Amino acid sequence: MFLGFLSPALASLLLDSLTQTAVMVSVSAVLALVLGLPLGVLLVVTTPGHIFARPLLNRVVGTFVNLIRSTPFIIMMVAIIPLTRLLVGTSVGTSAAIVPLTVAITPLFARLAETAMREVDRGLIEAAEAIGATPFQIIVKVIIPEALPGIVAGVTVTLVSLVGYSTMAGTVGGGGLGDLGIRYGYQRFMPEVMLVVVAILVVLVQVIQLAGDRAAFAVNHRLARRRNSR
Amino acid sequence: MNALPQSADFAPPEAAAKAPAIRLERLGKTFDPAVGPVLDDISLTVGQGDIYGIIGRSGAGKSTLVRCINRLERPTTGRVLVADRDITALAGAELRSARRDIGMIFQHFNLLSSRTVAGNVALPLEVAGLSRAEIAGRIPPLLDLVGLADKAASYPSELSGGQKQRVGIARALATNPSVLLCDEATSALDPETTEQILSLLRDINRRLGLTIVLITHEMQVVRDIASHVAVLERGRLIEEGVTFDVLAFPKSAVARSFLSGLVAHELPPPVERRLRAAPGPDTDPVLRIVFSGDYAHQPVIADLIHRFPVEPNILFGRIDYVGDRPLGVLTLALGNGEAHLSAIVGHLAALGLHAEVIGHVSRLP
Numbered sequence: 243m244f245l246g247f248l249s250p251a252l253a254s255l256l257l258d259s260l261t262q263t264a265v266m267v268s269v270s271a272v273l274a275l276v277l278g279l280p281l282g283v284l285l286v287v288t289t290p291g292h293i294f295a296r297p298l299l300n301r302v303v304g305t306f307v308n309l310i311r312s313t314p315f316i317i318m319m320v321a322i323i324p325l326t327r328l329l330v331g332t333s334v335g336t337s338a339a340i341v342p343l344t345v346a347i348t349p350l351f352a353r354l355a356e357t358a359m360r361e362v363d364r365g366l367i368e369a370a371e372a373i374g375a376t377p378f379q380i381i382v383k384v385i386i387p388e389a390l391p392g393i394v395a396g397v398t399v400t401l402v403s404l405v406g407y408s409t410m411a412g413t414v415g416g417g418g419l420g421d422l423g424i425r426y427g428y429q430r431f432m433p434e435v436m437l438v439v440v441a442i443l444v445v446l447v448q449v450i451q452l453a454g455d456r457a458a459f460a461v462n463h464r465l466a467r468r469r470n471s472r
Numbered sequence: 473m474n475a476l477p478q479s480a481d482f483a484p485p486e487a488a489a490k491a492p493a494i495r496l497e498r499l500g501k502t503f504d505p506a507v508g509p510v511l512d513d514i515s516l517t518v519g520q521g522d523i524y525g526i527i528g529r530s531g532a533g534k535s536t537l538v539r540c541i542n543r544l545e546r547p548t549t550g551r552v553l554v555a556d557r558d559i560t561a562l563a564g565a566e567l568r569s570a571r572r573d574i575g576m577i578f579q580h581f582n583l584l585s586s587r588t589v590a591g592n593v594a595l596p597l598e599v600a601g602l603s604r605a606e607i608a609g610r611i612p613p614l615l616d617l618v619g620l621a622d623k624a625a626s627y628p629s630e631l632s633g634g635q636k637q638r639v640g641i642a643r644a645l646a647t648n649p650s651v652l653l654c655d656e657a658t659s660a661l662d663p664e665t666t667e668q669i670l671s672l673l674r675d676i677n678r679r680l681g682l683t684i685v686l687i688t689h690e691m692q693v694v695r696d697i698a699s700h701v702a703v704l705e706r707g708r709l710i711e712e713g714v715t716f717d718v719l720a721f722p723k724s725a726v727a728r729s730f731l732s733g734l735v736a737h738e739l740p741p742p743v744e745r746r747l748r749a750a751p752g753p754d755t756d757p758v759l760r761i762v763f764s765g766d767y768a769h770q771p772v773i774a775d776l777i778h779r780f781p782v783e784p785n786i787l788f789g790r791i792d793y794v795g796d797r798p799l800g801v802l803t804l805a806l807g808n809g810e811a812h813l814s815a816i817v818g819h820l821a822a823l824g825l826h827a828e829v830i831g832h833v834s835r836l837p
Contacts, residue, residue, distance in 0.1 A: 369582035372542055372575075373596035373647070374568035383595065387586040463627040464585045 248438070255422060256438065262336050262417040263446075266408045270343035271401055278348045278400075279393070281307070282355030283381055289360075293367060293377045307349040315346050315407050319414050326414075339416025343407055351400040358392025359385050391462040398454025402447050409443070419443060492553075493651055493683035494518040494541060499550035501536055501707075510536050511547070512707040518685060518700070520650075523677055525698030525715065526687040527730060533707040534687040538653050541685065542574045543567055555650060572600055575644030579656035581636040583628040589615070589639050590624040596646045614642040618672065634665035641672065645682075652676075654686035658693060670697050691730045695719065695794050703727045716794045720764045721826065736790040736801040743787050743803070747831035755832035756805045757813050758787065762826040763800035770823065773804070780816055783807030787833075805833050 248256065281303070287293050288300035313321070319342040323333045326341040362385050370380045386393070409420020419439045427436025494517070501511040510533045518524040528534045539545035540552055543559050552559040554574060562570055583592050590611050597607045615621045618638040628636055637657060644652055654673070658666040674697045677684055688694060694701050694715060701718050703711040705726045711718060719735055722728045732738045739747070747758060761772065773784050784804045791800035809816065813829065820827035 363582070365578060365580055365582040366584060368544055369576070369578060369643075370595070370599070371544060372571060373599055373643070374571040375595075375599045376568065379599050383598065384584060388584060390586060461586075464629055466627075466629040 259419045259422040263419045267404045273344040274347045274351045278351035281352035285356040286359045310349045334415035339411035354396030358389040362388045391458045394458040401450045492517045493520040495553040497551040502548045514709045521681050523684045523698050525694035525701040528704035532704045538687045572647045573649050574651045575649040576653040577640040577657045579659045581640045593642045618642045651683045746833045751832045757809045758831045759804045760830045761802045780812045782809045
């Protein structure tokens, strides 16, 4: 195995850390998508002049989102410990890290999704209104599908950011690759551990970006593709 | 000559009995009170099965007007009645159900890039709550109607402009509306494609009895398919009537200028400059003759030479077709005509032609 130059104990530690990172990233990513997409939709459709114009609500939600986004993640993690305890029953460990990760990343994805959905041509929304679509139908059948390439790109950015945020999870005992790198690579003077951790993170980010780009291309029908039939 | 009997002669016989498809009553729209109204006190009636053209320059308010008909725009004052239903009073679910009876096509087609041709046509049916099976059954005849049966699985990005507009038409017709609104539907298309789309619209109008309201800045579009036309200028309706009549006898300067490329109502500047208002000892009268309908093919010039000692000289002229009917406007200088002018005008009027002395030109040495 490629980790052969590490001791078996370290190698198993590395695998554990990788698993912890994967769990933290994937669970909080799913939560962020589920919570962030509706939040992004809300930010778009409540804009003055849009299909569900509620200027006050729009400003309140927008300010709240900005508030979370301007709080440094490391501070957020400790600041919301009461909430974490309420939700998962503990303030330490991998599942405890998922709460602040989700809270921190949801507004980012919401903003990215909002930007993508804002780009949807007003003419398309108007066409949907002209055929008698409800605001909900316009969101589900027009805005989200038309913005999907941009939303998928937003998911990619969100995942990459999550990988970065998750490296700080050691602060609340969440473990993960970042924690391993700091504790062994830095505090115990084992640069080879640090190197392996960084290398794995690099590969992880590359894989996410590549897969995200492919997915975004697959759902994009805005540009004509060359077809075999022609 | 008497006040234009043409309207009565040329209007289709069932015109009186036709129920109005759309009535606008004193419609007004103001976006910004400081700027003033975009639409000002507009009343007009569109008969069932008519193709009603609304023409105006950009900024005249025609886009706002057509959007008031399906309430994409809410009028500030006045009422809009579609099939005797007051659209202005509706909201929520009632408005949405009324909109399903009003199809609309757009200048930039507004197709969903994320859906195939069939998916785009299915959208209004999904919105209306039809089952998957019902929708699947409705799509093929719609695509057949617009000639895109083989493109069902294509995405809009793979289609030409004309094909995209055909998808737009199929989508607009999916819910069997009684009215179709066309917002500059051919303005983004080349002349040949425009012609194809217009003939498709005409065909649909005849086959389905669909009432069509189209707005445009191109008089050719009105000439080619509209049975009625309204001229809009700075938010006001300045002229309205049966297309042929408006084209043959435009009352307003705006209408005449729109027509200049089609019907020779306005003289080219070099000819215009030679015109004088009053006759003199060395002038010839200039006569404008409007040939319309059955009279367009008469050998008028030969007849004039035969009956009067004049030498007609053509200054400007053109014959065009409005629908299937010829419309000619001819501007003649009548050599040695001053003395016989009233007799000549009387003779032409007796033939059923509209003749008018528009000035005098100096005889060339």
